[in-house]
Amino acid sequence: MISNSGRSRCPEQQLGRQIGIDVSQLVVDTTNMPRLLSLLLLLAAPLAFAQPPKQVLAILSVKSGITRDAVMKVMQDEVKDTVKLYLAGKIQQWFGRQDGKGVVFILACDDAAAAKAITDELPLIKAGLAEFTFLPIGPLTPLRALLGEPAIK
Numbered sequence: 001m002i003s004n005s006g007r008s009r010c011p012e013q014q015l016g017r018q019i020g021i022d023v024s025q026l027v028v029d030t031t032n033m034p035r036l037l038s039l040l041l042l043l044a045a046p047l048a049f050a051q052p053p054k055q056v057l058a059i060l061s062v063k064s065g066i067t068r069d070a071v072m073k074v075m076q077d078e079v080k081d082t083v084k085l086y087l088a089g090k091i092q093q094w095f096g097r098q099d100g101k102g103v104v105f106i107l108a109c110d111d112a113a114a115a116k117a118i119t120d121e122l123p124l125i126k127a128g129l130a131e132f133t134f135l136p137i138g139p140l141t142p143l144r145a146l147l148g149e150p151a152i153k
Helices: 011-019 030-050 068-087 112-119 141-147
Strands: 055-062 091-096 103-107 130-137
Touching: 055 112, 068 091, 103 112, 112 130
Parallel strands: none
Antiparallel strands: 055 103, 055 130, 091 103
């Protein structure tokens, strides 16, 4: 449909114009559409599951014998640097430990060594006041069996 301004109201035609294709010349055989869609989904499925996101759970604990005053002296810089890591996409999520003894991060990185390299730059670690425990995490891959899909190794 063409409006009074001469512009098409059909989104397909508008998109076609933007990428230089005259969609009015395209012929689509809809009888094979379900087969084509099934084939596309079949081909795309391995790509969706080929590489699960890599993350590391990083659990910060204040070292024993460290006073609250010592921690508070670097806390302003710690928070600033943590926010910078979050804004850079290195920290995906962060939580406070319910026991009050630190934080838990979910880091976007390949392994514990990469997570350590990220967290070693934080003021609490540099000052020797805290330490991290690292645990690589990912999707619960045994759930693939429920879908009839092979496990990824």
